[in-house]
Amino acid sequence: MTAIESVGSYLPTYRITAQEIGEAWDGFRARGIQEKRVPGADEDAVTMAVAACKDALADASVGRNSLATLIVGTTTPPREEGDIGTTIAEILGLENDIEVSVHTQSTRAGTRALLAAVRADGPALAVAADCPQGDPDDAIDHGAGAGAVAVxxxxxxxxxxxxxxxxxxxxxxxFRQRGSESVETYDATAYEREAYTTTINGALELLDDVPAALAPTAPDGSLPGRVGRSADVDSVHHLASELGDTGAASPLFGLLAAWDAGEETVAVLGYGAGSSVDAIVIEGALDVDWARPATDISYPEYLRKRGHVLSNGGDH
Structure with a gap:
């Protein structure tokens, strides 16, 4: 396996607080989230992936012409059929003979992309980009954030x-039904917690030893702490409290948070509901700078940017 030479990230400019959403719905339904990032009307998984890739490439000694592989992970491709990987490669100006693949359908797609990159024959570029959403009155949409991380x-x-x-x-x-933009659950909280902790702990038990720091997928700001307690690990890193649920990019944002906190050995845990988990133990750290300026928006502005309400006031 090769090394992680550089990382890059992208966050949308727009931000909305839990208080702003809670005032509109008589309560905020996503646990442990204080604020989240919101993609603009012209932003999607492709545009965010491109921005994160450019950030990662700017710090890499590997030139674009030397890249052998591009791997993309997302649950929110802007179209149901059509290779978004080739679109990203074209925008980045990568060589025509680069091998391109896309992982989707599961929030585990981000760690799938990372694993494919470190196992690739030659320098590789992996990116996880996501912008999930739900129905406006449910916990998924209240917590749904956006962002991208590239390696x-x-x-x-x-x-x-x-x-x-x-x-x-x-x-x-x-899950998300075919043709729908909204993520759904059966809203069985105890069952969802069991699925999350059972599968993550199952992956951790397969490791030779569990590192002192974990960076799990964070659908909200509460679930990661449950994994820490069940695995008897005090250092659990995620950015859901300030970015929201970033889907496939979530565990990679957790890795950035762990490195920013000075962790040297981290288990990155990519959880995909259904359920499967990748556990990736990474030794060493890079200097990271994921923070970006933000512009606060109101809840009506949020509804328009997420397409829940059209700009003329009609329902989406």
């Missing part, structure tokens, strides 16, 4: 010490 692999930098994957079926914990 360039090369010969130097943090390395992957061990990987493990654990799968056990928990149907209905999180």
């Amino acid at each position: 360039v692999t090369g010969d130097s930098g943090p390395t992957v010490r061990q990987t493990a994957t654990y799968t056990r079926e928990f149907p209905g914990t999180r």
